[in-house]
Amino acid sequence: MPKVSIEWVAELKRGSIQLCLLALLTQGSKYGLQIINELSEMSGGFFDLKEGTLYPALRRLEERGYLKSEWVERESGIPRRYYRITEKGKAVLTEATVVWKEMVQSAEGILRGVKK
């Protein structure tokens, strides 16, 4: 059994990460490293985002008006930037979820036809 290792794992995640970020933030406002940890936990380590992936993604989502962020000072510790989803973000999440399910169904239909 040859070990092959696909090169395009990163490509498989593309787009889904934005979907997961919006979905996670419907649970309440969260800050960067918290998002990384919770996504990793909830996915059994599959979505293990690096800061270089997360922060640009959050920026994009905020630029599009899907998120709002604000700095929160603390008694002790470095200030944190909290992100929360907007109404527009919720609408887009609903829409994107539909498209995502279409994609999954389509791909599963094709994978079902695989001949060994």
Next chain:
Amino acid sequence: MPKVSIEWVAELKRGSIQLCLLALLTQGSKYGLQIINELSEMSGGFFDLKEGTLYPALRRLEERGYLKSEWVERESGIPRRYYRITEKGKAVLTEATVVWKEMVQSAEGILRGVKK
């Protein structure tokens, strides 16, 4: 109900297309436009590849040794280039399918937690 339209549909498909191409070609060797038509049919129009998407994708898969292609002359009509999956391609398909399912499960777990 505001109409929003997500921008990143193309990103959602990324990676999945390569998976679907390999999966489809386990059914036998096929040529370009045939692949486009069959994928579109099997996915209810979701995977509606343009030539500019398909041919580079096939090239990449062939460069990596997952496909082999050959020209087939015909009695009448333009010659066609047929693609078939290699043993290496089948191994990668198996591996990629596992990763793909991990991704779907992970994302679904996160989507399940969505609060309206």
Next chain:
DNA sequence: CTATATACATAGTGATGCTATGTATTGTGC
């Protein structure tokens, strides 16, 4: 002989996940 369909091909663009690195503050062990 023009128009349309078939068939493959590539150049260029844009989106985005990843690696690597940077900055600043806070907390901890000695």
Next chain:
DNA sequence: GCACAATACATAGCATCACTATGTATATAG
């Protein structure tokens, strides 16, 4: 107190890949 790690956010640069647009060639229909 001082070095070192941990926390927290940030950005530059790269590679991948789906899409648009366009091009080439052959075949078929009227």
